[in-house]
Amino acid sequence: MGFLAGRDVLVAGAGVTGRSVVEALLAAGASVTVTDASADRLDALGQLxxxxxxxxxxxxxxxxxxxVVTSPGWRPGGPLFTAAAGAGVEVIGEVELAWRMGLELADPPAWLAVTGTNGKTTTVGMLESVLHAAGIDAVxxxxxxxxxVDALLAGHRVLAVELSSFQLHWSPSVRPxxxxxxxxAEDHLDWHGGFxxxxAAKAGVLTGEVAVGNADDPVVSRLLSRAPARTRVGFTLGEPAEGQLGVLDGQLVDRAFGPGAVLLGVDEVRxxxxxxxxxxxAAAALARAHGVPVEAVAAGLRGFRPGAHRAELVAEVGGVxxxxxxxxxxxxxxxxxLRAHDSVVWIAGGLLKGASVEELVRAQAHRLRGAVLIGADREVIAEALHRRAPSVPLAVLDDATMVDAVRAARSMARPGDAVLLAPAAASMDMFTDYAHRGHAFAEAVRELAVPPRSGGPSRS
Known part of the structure; x- marks a missing residue:
């Protein structure tokens, strides 16, 4: 890549993203230095x-x-980046690097980008499924x-890009x-400094040819109305107006890219x-913006199944x-x-990252049979429940395992209830990541579901 050849580049972060950045930079002819707080990660990268x-x-x-090319989680106010700014050295992220590399290609791929506080991974998975159903080389x-950068260098024609607020912060010129x-909603406020x-970081996804936003979310609607995109499209769970996608008579309907085109039934969505x-x-709107026909949208959405740890039914035990x-x-x-269930024993807690649970508790208290609270910020959630839902039984567990939490939840639940692990918080205080936490919950539930052995000596 011409703009990288012969340049002296510092890569901040030696994890998975940093490794891909290093390989791309070396292939483009750059001289590369890597820094990381972990000597073990650096050693592993050096061997590869x-x-x-x-x-x-x-x-x-x-x-x-x-x-400087940074991995996304590094905070912008850190001493490395402050020093870089003082020296006039530009700092970008891996996504920005990929964007600039793509601009040098004769036929760059199309970027269809997704961000938001929640639902990013599901939407990107749906979008990928729809693009594949249309026969498009997409990833x-x-x-x-x-x-x-890996997806770009592999030569895919369409990139379905999930973007976090961190990645968008470090990607000033990306225009999908x-x-x-x-x-x-409030999230990562400790990293960004405020809502x-x-x-503002999230709104960076709305700067391309077509901007799509949730018409039912007032903050998103305001940002969408200000977006510089040539075409602005809303989506709603209600009946769509002209220029929107929405729901009518139990069907997903497109009134933005087709004259009231029916996509598929609500009951077919997973x-x-x-x-x-x-x-x-949202996925349908992006696909339709790219010219995907209705039939492929329907086929792709019908064929999609969500990944693990996303509203995943683990077991039913004793009617719960x-x-x-x-x-x-x-x-x-x-x-x-929580809104998906009428009566819930809620397992929650972890690292809230500066977010408030007051409105959540106020709005959903009527669904709570009880709550089991674990993790570093369990007392914060407990205080919100005491204020907003004082009649809800609580189990606030100190130094607890997930097995302890599931047992406490079982003791509160009644037939017809759901015991729901929906932590409202990050996992790194107790677990490696959310997947590790979800696996621990599933294992604890399966242990609960195993019937006691019979045939042994009785005890009286």
Whole structure:
């Protein structure tokens, strides 16, 4: 890549994203230095990608560096980036790097981008399924797991890009052909410094040719109305106006890219419930913006199945269903999860990341049979429940395992209830990630579901 050849580039972060960035930079002819707080990660990277300089814990770019490429989670106010700004060295993220590399291609891929507080991974998965149903060479990438630089260099024609607020912050010039903002609620406020900064980062997805936004979310609607895109499209769970996608007579309907085109029935969408339908409308809007016919949209959405740890039914024991929604890592996602059930024993807690649970508790208290609270911010959630739902029984567990939490929930539940893991918080205080937390919940439920052995000696 011409703009990288001969440049001296510092890569901040030696994880999965950093490794892909290093490989792309080396292939483009750049000289690469990598820094990370973990010497073990640096050693592992050095073994896989020889020819790079490895320097742990840098607080400033080395002399001669004229570009820094950071992994998305690194905070913008850190000393390395402050020093880079003071030295006039540009800092970008891996997504921005991929975008600039794509601009140098004779026939770059189309970017269809998805962001929002919740539903990103489901929507990107739906979009990928729809694009494949249309026979398009497409891949889901970005925050979903596959670095965008890898997807770009693999030569795919369409990139279904999931973008976090971190990635968007570090991607100042990315202009996807079509981008959707699914929803906005408090999340990652500790990283961004406040809700306005978080929302501004998310709005970066609306800067391309087609901007799509949730018409039922007032903050998103305001941002969509200000978007510089040539075409602005809304989606709604109600009847769609002209220029929107929505729901009419139990059908998903497109009144933006077709004259009232019927896509498929609400009851055919997975995951079920309002969040799943909203995600399907968003995915359909992006696909239709790219010219995908109605038949392929319907086939792709019918064929999609959500990933693990997203409203996943684990078991039914004694008339109680146990549901793993460990992916509900903030209050907005947890509220959507709670709305799918009439009577719930709620397992919640972890790292709230500065978000408030007051509105969630106020709005959903009538559904709660009880609540089991674990993790670092369990007392914060307990205080909200005491204020907003004082009659709801609580079990606030100190130094608890997931087995302890499931047992406590079982003791509260009655036939017809759901025991729902929807933590409203991040997992890293107790678990490696949300998947680890979800696996722990599923294992605890399966242990509960195993009947006691019979045939042994009786005890009296």
């Amino acid at each position: 990608t020889p020819g790079v300089a490895l320097v742990p814990g840098l607080d400033a770019p080395p002399a001669g560096v004229d570009l 889901a990438c970005g925050n979903v797991g596959l670095p965008v 052909f079509a981008g959707v903002l699914l929803n906005l 306005e900064e978080y929302a 995951p079920t419930g309002p969040p799943g339908v909203a995600d399907a409308l 269903v146990y549901v793993n929604d460990s992916k509900a890592t903030n209050p907005h996602a947890a509220e959507a999860s």
